[in-house]
Amino acid sequence: MKNIKFGLSLLLIVATFYALNTKLGSLPPLGKFLSPNQGVWLNEITEANTNNDIAIKGLSAPVTVKYDEHLIPHIFAQNNLDLYKAQGYVTAQHRLWQMEFQTHASAGRLSEIIGEKALDHDRQERRRGMGFGADNVLKKMKEDPEVLTFLEAYRDGVNNYINQLQPKDYPVEYKLLDYAPEPWTIKKTALLLMYMTKMLAGGDSDLEYTNALRKFGKERFDLLYPDFFDINEPIIPKDTDWSILENVQQTPIPEGELPLDSIAETMDKPHPNNGSNNWAVSGEKSYSGNPILANDPHLGLNLPSIWYVMQLATPQHNTFGATLPGALGIISGFNNHISWGETNATRDVIDWYKIEFKDETRKLYKYDGEWKNTSVRVEEIKIKNKKSYIDSVIYTHHGPVSYDHTFKGNGKKKVGYAMKWIGHVGGNIQSTFLDLNKGKNYNDYLNALKHFVAPAQNFVFASTEGDIAIWVQGKFPNKWKGQGKFLLDGSNPEHDWQSFIPQEHNAYVKNPERGFVSSANQHPVDETYPYYVFNDGYEPYRNRVINDFFRSKEKFNIQDFKDLHNNNYNLKASELLPYIFEHMDVSTLTPEEQDILNIIKLWDFNTEIDQLAPSIWASWWSKIFNLTWDEFELEDLALDKPFTYQTIYMLKNNPQDAFMDIVNTPEIEISKDLFLITFKETVKEIIDWKAKNGEYNWSNYKATFVGHLLQALPAFSRFNIPIGGDANTVNAASKNHGPSWRMIVEMTSPPTALGIYPGGQSGNPGSKHYDDLVDIWAAGKYLKLNFMQNPEATEGVLFTQTLTPNNE
Numbered sequence: 144m145k146n147i148k149f150g151l152s153l154l155l156i157v158a159t160f161y162a163l164n165t166k167l168g169s170l171p172p173l174g175k176f177l178s179p180n181q182g183v184w185l186n187e188i189t190e191a192n193t194n195n196d197i198a199i200k201g202l203s204a205p206v207t208v209k210y211d212e213h214l215i216p217h218i219f220a221q222n223n224l225d226l227y228k229a230q231g232y233v234t235a236q237h238r239l240w241q242m243e244f245q246t247h248a249s250a251g252r253l254s255e256i257i258g259e260k261a262l263d264h265d266r267q268e269r270r271r272g273m274g275f276g277a278d279n280v281l282k283k284m285k286e287d288p289e290v291l292t293f294l295e296a297y298r299d300g301v302n303n304y305i306n307q308l309q310p311k312d313y314p315v316e317y318k319l320l321d322y323a324p325e326p327w328t329i330k331k332t333a334l335l336l337m338y339m340t341k342m343l344a345g346g347d348s349d350l351e352y353t354n355a356l357r358k359f360g361k362e363r364f365d366l367l368y369p370d371f372f373d374i375n376e377p378i379i380p381k382d383t384d385w386s387i388l389e390n391v392q393q394t395p396i397p398e399g400e401l402p403l404d405s406i407a408e409t410m411d412k413p414h415p416n417n418g419s420n421n422w423a424v425s426g427e428k429s430y431s432g433n434p435i436l437a438n439d440p441h442l443g444l445n446l447p448s449i450w451y452v453m454q455l456a457t458p459q460h461n462t463f464g465a466t467l468p469g470a471l472g473i474i475s476g477f478n479n480h481i482s483w484g485e486t487n488a489t490r491d492v493i494d495w496y497k498i499e500f501k502d503e504t505r506k507l508y509k510y511d512g513e514w515k516n517t518s519v520r521v522e523e524i525k526i527k528n529k530k531s532y533i534d535s536v537i538y539t540h541h542g543p544v545s546y547d548h549t550f551k552g553n554g555k556k557k558v559g560y561a562m563k564w565i566g567h568v569g570g571n572i573q574s575t576f577l578d579l580n581k582g583k584n585y586n587d588y589l590n591a592l593k594h595f596v597a598p599a600q601n602f603v604f605a606s607t608e609g610d611i612a613i614w615v616q617g618k619f620p621n622k623w624k625g626q627g628k629f630l631l632d633g634s635n636p637e638h639d640w641q642s643f644i645p646q647e648h649n650a651y652v653k654n655p656e657r658g659f660v661s662s663a664n665q666h667p668v669d670e671t672y673p674y675y676v677f678n679d680g681y682e683p684y685r686n687r688v689i690n691d692f693f694r695s696k697e698k699f700n701i702q703d704f705k706d707l708h709n710n711n712y713n714l715k716a717s718e719l720l721p722y723i724f725e726h727m728d729v730s731t732l733t734p735e736e737q738d739i740l741n742i743i744k745l746w747d748f749n750t751e752i753d754q755l756a757p758s759i760w761a762s763w764w765s766k767i768f769n770l771t772w773d774e775f776e777l778e779d780l781a782l783d784k785p786f787t788y789q790t791i792y793m794l795k796n797n798p799q800d801a802f803m804d805i806v807n808t809p810e811i812e813i814s815k816d817l818f819l820i821t822f823k824e825t826v827k828e829i830i831d832w833k834a835k836n837g838e839y840n841w842s843n844y845k846a847t848f849v850g851h852l853l854q855a856l857p858a859f860s861r862f863n864i865p866i867g868g869d870a871n872t873v874n875a876a877s878k879n880h881g882p883s884w885r886m887i888v889e890m891t892s893p894p895t896a897l898g899i900y901p902g903g904q905s906g907n908p909g910s911k912h913y914d915d916l917v918d919i920w921a922a923g924k925y926l927k928l929n930f931m932q933n934p935e936a937t938e939g940v941l942f943t944q945t946l947t948p949n950n951e
Contacts, residue, residue, distance in 0.1 A: 198949030231300025279569030344598030397637035419486035438484025448902025496633030570596025
């Protein structure tokens with residue numbers, strides 16, 4: 144990718160085109176692609192050669208953009224309208240294709256550029272109501288005149304860049320797929336926000352749990368999927384006195400039965416490991432007396448990266464951090480007064496309702512003893528080189544009838560299943576981040592959060608005034624106990640969301656006595672919180688390692704924060720392996736098996752790149768988990784296996800439970816039998832792997848990669864990245880998922896900060912800045928973020944652009 148002509152030898156060209164043809168089903172014209180006048184060769188660039196003065200229509204005054212050695216832009220404008228216009232222009236300059244591709248994916252429009260192979264994806268996103276939700280988000284944002292003008296300024300900045308392009312200037316992906324960029328709209332920003340909402344709040348298991356309830360019964364279900372694990376280290380400390388919440392109104396449990404319909408297949412879900420870590424220590428626990436804050440969102444590892452780092456400054460505010468290409472402002476970052484970061488709150492904000500239609504026309508559905516009108520959203524899905532596909536999606540007051548006889552339903556024309564999702568409600572999410580960008584204290588932070596509806600996030604905070612805090616923020620339905628675990632009756636008004644938890648009753652803590660706040664996607668609260676909170680797959684390991692770390696000593700410095708970001712201690716393995724070693728019968732092990740057992744018995748549970756034990760553990764755990772829950776391997780029934788923590792609890796505390804018995808054997812197995820059977824299978828797999836691939840140290844075995852958004856383009860991806868950790872360590876780097884942006888901010892005046900992410904600032908594979916940060920990230924190192932205080936700053940500046948008004 145570096146130091147060669149765009150990385151494309153003849154072999155690479157053939158491989159890329161073969162991949163496009165076989166995986167995407169769309170072969171672009173080779174002649175145009177290789178044309179010396181407009182083809183791929185023109186995408187090799189050196190950004191420092193970019194024009195220093197660029198005329199931008201609609202600016203009111205010149206805007207200075209200073210780039211540092213890693214192509215991070217530091218934008219200085221005289222007012223907010225010019226600032227966000229410049230942000231749109233500069234972001235498009237480096238990430239245009241990514242911006243548009245992600246909004247196409249969100250809108251269910253990939254068939255337009257990829258072809259018929261994307262039709263199922265597009266139908267799914269339309270039936271998920273992504274466009275419907277974006278319309279509601281946009282409607283809400285338009286209610287705020289200031290936000291609307293900023294959205295329009297950002298739009299105009301993007302379009303200023305697009306309008307300057309000739310086909311020869313298009314990003315390489317447009318050339319590969321043979322299409323052109325279209326004008327940016329404020330609807331696209333809403334779609335980008337929906338893309339993130341789906342990624343972080345688009346998961347549920349209601350239909351799978353309904354199947355499990357029917358198959359195994361309530362007693363067994365409650366054992367497998369408890370509301371609280373036997374350990375709980377919540378985000379808000381356990382000693383919190385919730386009596387401070389006034390006028391708590393709990394929703395009563397209604398009378399009646401739940402429908403127990405069966406669904407064989409459900410829609411794709413977001414990656415189960417989408418999450419994050421964040422924490423902050425008070426001045427009392429800081430080496431310097433200043434609060435220190437850290438954040439690292441765990442998302443898919445992609446090129447171009449999901450994040451684009453910028454500094455955005457006007458005379459009124461000065462902000463630095465990670466942006467989302469397509470959205471305004473800094474998402475995770477800091478200004479001269481405050482810092483903030485997010486982790487996913489993983490709250491249950493999707494429910495499913497059985498809909499009974501009056502007849503096969505589906506114009507009426509039963510509700511509250513009457514027949515209520517449906518509406519229809521006609522979705523035209525354009526398909527490259529083919530006739531459009533028309534999908535008519537029925538809507539009820541709950542939301543879209545996603546599952547019906549035409550899409551993953553049970554074949555009954557008079558029955559459907561409607562989705563109620565907080566993502567459809569609409570919220571002024573942009574306002575939250577714009578307000579945080581200019582915030583000066585805790586009250587500004589708190590007021591900014593009030594606009595934030597979804598995806599629910601744990602917002603960590605620190606300020607130069609010395610405050611630290613964390614709020615679990617989102618718009619949460621006030622559910623009756625058990626509501627949302629299973630399919631609900633769409634005809635029963637008592638099964639609707641009756642109200643929302645008041646925003647001021649959302650869980651939070653400010654300046655706790657223990658001197659730190661943290662979150663790592665664990666349960667937000669303990670059992671004393673007065674509102675019902677369903678266990679929606681809360682993470683039980685990273686949070687305990689983090690909190691134990693901050694309880695381990697009195698003072699913490701920046702190196703401590705770095706060490707914690709890169710902590711590879713595998714608490715999950717440490718809680719199961721000693722039990723296995725104590726109970727597994729080893730009398731039948733071969734010498735080869737005994738040798739491998741000895742390797743893992745000596746493991747210190749740190750998942751480092753040069754160790755063999757993590758590879759043994761990864762293979763072994765996967766086999767134990769799947770064999771324990773072999774009852775769930777059914778082709779005609781959608782089921783979700785129990786959570787990892789509860790699986791280990793069952794193996795250790797219920798070793799003779801019927802679930803330990805293997806379905807396809809005449810013997811009756813218990814947990815120690817599963818350990819031995821799966822260990823022998825693991826040894827065979829490890830030996831076979833070594834024979835084919837060489838040494839099975841963790842770096843080789845895990846083979847972390849950062850893949851291009853078009854997975855059919857290996858030439859534009861990075862493979863075999865040496866980084867430790869796994870999904871359950873604080874450094875949650877798995878094969879293609881992990882820390883997507885690491886940030887550490889000390890609240891000096893002005894703040895001093897470090898940051899890194901696994902990618903590069905440029906979206907152009909022909910740029911040296913496409914992936915120049917990957918190796919730094921993998922090594923656990925950081926960039927010192929150059930937080931310039933004025934446009935005259937020269938230190939660390941590689942080159943400068945001036946965006947000037949063009950009022951012709």
